[in-house]
Amino acid sequence: MKTLKRISRMHxxxxxxxxxxxxxxxxxxxxxxIGFLFAQANNMLFLWLIFRQIPNLAGWSIKEILFIYGFxxxxxxxxxxxxxxxxxxxxxxxxxGDFDKYLTRPVNTLFHVMVEKLQIDALGELLVGIAMVCxxxxxxxxxxxxxxxxxxxxxxxxxxxxxxxxxxxxxxxAFWTKKSGNITxxxxxxxxxxxxxxxxxxxxxxxxxxxxxxFAFTAYYPAEYILKGENPxxxxxxxxxxxxxxxxxGIIVWNKGIRAYESAGS
Amino acid sequence: xxxxxxxxxxxxxxxMQEVSTYRVNWIFxxxxxxxxxxxxxxxxxxxxxxxxxNSLNGFTMSQMIVYxxxxxxxxxxxxxxxxxxxxxxxxxxxxxMRMIKPISYNATFLFQELGNKIMxxxxxxxxxxxGVEAVRYNFTGEVQFEITNFLIYVVSCVFAYLINxxxxxxxxxxxxxxxxxxxxxxxxxxxxxxxxxxxxxxSFLPSGLEKICLLLPFASLNYTPVMIYLGIYKGSTLLYYLxxxxxxxxxxxxxxxxxxxxxxxxxxxxxx
Amino acid sequence: xxxxxxxxxEFKKTVKEPGLAGSFKSLFHPKSERVVAVNDISFHVPKxxxxxxxxxxxxxxxxxxxxxxxxxxxxxxxxxxNGKNPTENRKSYVKEIGVVFGQRTQLWWxxxxxxxxxxxxxxxxVPDDSYKERMSFLNEVLxxxxxxxxxxxxxxxxQRMRADIAASLLHSPKVLFLDEPTIGLDVxxxxxxxxxxxxxxxxxxxxVILTTHDxxxxxxxxxxxxMIDKGSNVFDGTISELKSRYGRIRELHLETNxxxxxxxxxxxxxxxxxDDDLKVEQEGSxxxxxxxxxxxxxxxxxxxxxxxxxxxxxSVKDADIEEIIRRLYRQGV
Numbered sequence: 111m112k113t114l115k116r117i118s119r120m121h122x123x124x125x126x127x128x129x130x131x132x133x134x135x136x137x138x139x140x141x142x143x144i145g146f147l148f149a150q151a152n153n154m155l156f157l158w159l160i161f162r163q164i165p166n167l168a169g170w171s172i173k174e175i176l177f178i179y180g181f182x183x184x185x186x187x188x189x190x191x192x193x194x195x196x197x198x199x200x201x202x203x204x205x206x207g208d209f210d211k212y213l214t215r216p217v218n219t220l221f222h223v224m225v226e227k228l229q230i231d232a233l234g235e236l237l238v239g240i241a242m243v244c245x246x247x248x249x250x251x252x253x254x255x256x257x258x259x260x261x262x263x264x265x266x267x268x269x270x271x272x273x274x275x276x277x278x279x280x281x282x283x284a285f286w287t288k289k290s291g292n293i294t295x296x297x298x299x300x301x302x303x304x305x306x307x308x309x310x311x312x313x314x315x316x317x318x319x320x321x322x323x324x325f326a327f328t329a330y331y332p333a334e335y336i337l338k339g340e341n342p343x344x345x346x347x348x349x350x351x352x353x354x355x356x357x358x359x360g361i362i363v364w365n366k367g368i369r370a371y372e373s374a375g376s
Numbered sequence: 377x378x379x380x381x382x383x384x385x386x387x388x389x390x391x392m393q394e395v396s397t398y399r400v401n402w403i404f405x406x407x408x409x410x411x412x413x414x415x416x417x418x419x420x421x422x423x424x425x426x427x428x429x430n431s432l433n434g435f436t437m438s439q440m441i442v443y444x445x446x447x448x449x450x451x452x453x454x455x456x457x458x459x460x461x462x463x464x465x466x467x468x469x470x471x472x473m474r475m476i477k478p479i480s481y482n483a484t485f486l487f488q489e490l491g492n493k494i495m496x497x498x499x500x501x502x503x504x505x506x507g508v509e510a511v512r513y514n515f516t517g518e519v520q521f522e523i524t525n526f527l528i529y530v531v532s533c534v535f536a537y538l539i540n541x542x543x544x545x546x547x548x549x550x551x552x553x554x555x556x557x558x559x560x561x562x563x564x565x566x567x568x569x570x571x572x573x574x575x576x577x578x579s580f581l582p583s584g585l586e587k588i589c590l591l592l593p594f595a596s597l598n599y600t601p602v603m604i605y606l607g608i609y610k611g612s613t614l615l616y617y618l619x620x621x622x623x624x625x626x627x628x629x630x631x632x633x634x635x636x637x638x639x640x641x642x643x644x645x646x647x648x
Numbered sequence: 649x650x651x652x653x654x655x656x657x658e659f660k661k662t663v664k665e666p667g668l669a670g671s672f673k674s675l676f677h678p679k680s681e682r683v684v685a686v687n688d689i690s691f692h693v694p695k696x697x698x699x700x701x702x703x704x705x706x707x708x709x710x711x712x713x714x715x716x717x718x719x720x721x722x723x724x725x726x727x728x729x730n731g732k733n734p735t736e737n738r739k740s741y742v743k744e745i746g747v748v749f750g751q752r753t754q755l756w757w758x759x760x761x762x763x764x765x766x767x768x769x770x771x772x773x774v775p776d777d778s779y780k781e782r783m784s785f786l787n788e789v790l791x792x793x794x795x796x797x798x799x800x801x802x803x804x805x806x807q808r809m810r811a812d813i814a815a816s817l818l819h820s821p822k823v824l825f826l827d828e829p830t831i832g833l834d835v836x837x838x839x840x841x842x843x844x845x846x847x848x849x850x851x852x853x854x855x856v857i858l859t860t861h862d863x864x865x866x867x868x869x870x871x872x873x874x875m876i877d878k879g880s881n882v883f884d885g886t887i888s889e890l891k892s893r894y895g896r897i898r899e900l901h902l903e904t905n906x907x908x909x910x911x912x913x914x915x916x917x918x919x920x921x922x923d924d925d926l927k928v929e930q931e932g933s934x935x936x937x938x939x940x941x942x943x944x945x946x947x948x949x950x951x952x953x954x955x956x957x958x959x960x961x962x963s964v965k966d967a968d969i970e971e972i973i974r975r976l977y978r979q980g981v
Contacts, residue, residue, distance in 0.1 A: 116773075119770065120770060120771065123766075123767055123770050124767070127756065127759060127763060127767060130759060130763065131756075131758045131759060134758055134799070135555075135556070135758070137554075137555065137556065138555055138556035138559065139556075141554055141556045141559035141560060141563075142556060142558065142559040142562075143559075144559065144563060145558070145559035145560070145561075145562035145563045145566075146562070148562065148563045148566040148567070149562060149566050151566070152566045152569060152570055152575055155570065155575070155576075156575050156576050159576050159580045159581070160419070160423055160576070160580075162580075163423065163427055163429075163432050163433075163580075164423055164426045164427040165426070166426060167419075167422050167423060167426050168422045168425070168426060207752075208752070210714070210717075210719045210749070210752070211752070211754050213717075213718055213719045213738070213742075214717050214718060214719065214742050214745070214747045214754075215742060215771055216739045216740070216742050216743045216771065216772060216773075217739070217771055218739070231559065287400055287401075289398060289400075289401050290401070290404075291401065292401040292402070292404040292405040292408065293401075293404045295404065295405060295408045296404045296405070296407050296408035296411060297408075298408070299408035299409065299411040299412045299415075300411055302411070302412055302415040303411075303414075303415050303418075306415075306418075306419060310418050310419065310421070310422035311418050312418075315414070315418070368721075369721045369735075370721075371719070371720065371721075372659055372720065373710075373714050373719055373720055
């Protein structure tokens with residue numbers, strides 16, 4: 111309990127520092143957010159141009175697809191906003207030896223790295239995601255119940271944890287290989303699969319994104335439950351389970367990696 | 377002259393070593409991009425299965441699939457990282473050092489990137505072309521590979537790379553205005569990605585928009601080479617688009633020179 | 649206080665073949681070999697001592713320091729501070745130590761210096777009242793007042809180093825590791841930093857482990873020296889022990905109007921000095937002669953010199969530690 115209190119206190123302090131830093135570089139943050147808005151606009155355009163040609167995609171209407179897409183951006187955006195610094199581990203922190211700093215401090219290294227930076231650019235993603243969900247929901251026929259609303263909200267932090275867990279694992283690989291930024295990049299590309307109904311993939315891809323690199327649980331499965339009310343045990347329950355497994359795995363790999371860390375220079 | 381060539385050769389070899397030093401990283405980067413191709417592949421497959429037509433905006437399903445993978449190959453070959461390199465130098469002020477060096481910065485950078493590209497092409501082009509041809513054979517039952525198309529495609533890619541190279545170098549100077557290069561670069565990549573047909577074939581755009589896009593230099597980057605490979609651009613159309621590519625190479629080359637000159641003056645006035 | 653026993657560290661290193669063909673080859677068949685960076689290092693440091701930890705480039709100094717600060721996990725061997733071990737409990741271990749890497753700052757680059765201290769205070773759980781006390785002490789010794797509200801990126805190198813040292817001392821560590829604390833600083837700033845280190849050591853009995861290439865740091869601060877080369881201990885003792893053990897190098901200064909004194913004196917031919925044992929430098933009328941007094945006694949040198957050239961002024965002194973260490977680095981031991 112005491113450590114939990116300390117952790118949340120530390121986290122708050124880091125966030126406050128980051129907000130102060132942001133005030134110094136206001137322009138940059140606006141550019142970053144616009145950059146992400148552009149990226150999302152690109153994808154919207156793509157979907158819009160496709161749906162000019164066809165009435166539905168594998169049985170899903172454009173609104174449903176946009177809902178899934180928007181929902182996928184919420185956990186992704188949250189992870190991106192708060193824990194983006196994990197990317198830096200694989201890109202340069204380990205390679206240049208800058209990771210040393212974290213090891214000389216009396217704070218858990220994974221926690222320290224994760225919360226040190228706030229990636230405001232991610233607001234671009236997060237806002238688009240929330241907007242899309244809000245815009246599409248009223249025109250979709252969804253049967254609401256208290257249970258569904260609760261589960262829909264509850265599932266978001268767990269879906270976020272899937273991202274954070276996978277990012278932790280791939281970032282930690284850098285402790286052995288010096289650089290692993292592109293491994294994280296590759297996994298992020300796998301995540302692109304999760305933005306669309308899994309029905310359009312063949313069974314090989316479907317199994318991978320469900321069981322091996324379980325990104326399908328960050329968007330499609332929860333969205334399927336919300337839209338169609340099917341299989342809450344699998345769509346939500348397994349999501350929760352898998353997110354815990356992923357994060358645990360991440361912590362294990364990270365702690366092993368720390369011991370293999372070689373720093374830089376002589 | 378030979379001395380100069382030797383310098384450039386050194387940069388070429390440095391570029392090649394870069395790839396081999398970070399090979400694991402490079403392989404995963406490529407794997408990630410191939411993954412993105414497969415996402416498109418499945419979406420398009422579903423699109424064709426959901427629609428009633430055999431062809432959408434002039435593309436059959438097999439052509440569309442080939443288009444996705446060719447687009448990946450082409451954009452990998454014609455990509456250029458000049459924006460970031462120049463921008464970083466502007467930000468930390470080392471760009472001033474460029475002016476006192478006896479060799480052309482653009483040329484050294486070009487050669488270093490070419491070294492990088494040679495490795496990439498050697499490792500990618502053969503498996504990709506075989507893969508693409510296998511897909512086409514699978515759909516049509518006959519070998520569609522045409523050596524002339526392929527050779528013109530290679531020439532077109534060279535033009536495309538040069539356009540991209542000069543464009544990116546020119547764009548890098550935006551660092552004088554926007555300090556946050558990463559964000560600026562992302563915006564640029566989104567716009568270029570869309571206008572060059574990487575996101576969706578330009579023929580899917582409303583026809584007025586399509587006509588404008590085809591004239592812009594971005595279509596010359598990826599769309600033109602791919603259309604040549606697919607054999608959609610033929611005869612006089614082919615010559616027209618190759619000419620347009622050459623035109624843009626020259627314009628952007630001139631633009632990069634001009635921007636360089638202006639910023640040199642700017643730097644001298646500011647005193648570095 | 650600090651006990652280092654049989655510390656050893658091995659690294660895996662990828663071997664690259666030269667040339668274009670080499671880069672292709674290593675793309676498919678990367679080769680690697682094991683390199684022993686630190687072979688077998690042991691030493692003890694009592695409380696309150698300043699230990700100079702030296703060795704030539706590539707000797708394994710940084711690797712040892714990184715193992716002592718909990719950054720690297722040793723392949724074998726142990727280091728303990730007050731019985732605490734970094735591999736067993738890193739968090740409680742690092743609370744006992746402060747670390748400054750001269751070439752790398754631990755301060756938050758974009759924020760005013762004060763903010764960094766605020767975060768570190770929380771991180772090390774320093775209570776409010778002792779934090780205040782601490783800051784005023786550090787302020788007095790390191791004179792932070794002038795720039796404590798400036799963003800770190802605007803600080804000069806000397807200010808940044810002072811700020812970094814203060815950051816490492818905020819939690820009153822028992823041991824302070826200083827890796828190249830005077831690198832790149834001008835003479836006056838170096839002097840200030842040294843004074844501050846000496847003051848902190850004296851007032852708080854903080855044990856200091858100092859690595860540096862500037863031997864003046866060692867000469868002015870260190871009570872004891874541990875020297876390593878090629879990953880092993882080569883010397884452990886005080887500066888005077890070092891001087892008496894390795895080469896009784898003396899320096900002879902003379903003023904003469906002889907143009908080419910070295911030739912006129914002909915020490916080498918007369919006394920049969922080896923290359924390492926003799927060095928003559930001349931600048932105008934002043935000549936500096938470094939020689940090994942084990943080979944030729946000081947009185948013989950003096951008598952011979954006075955006989956050979958017309959001397960206006962002459963003096964003899966101990967060579968500084970720098971000369972001894974230069975010789976040691978060059979020859980290996």
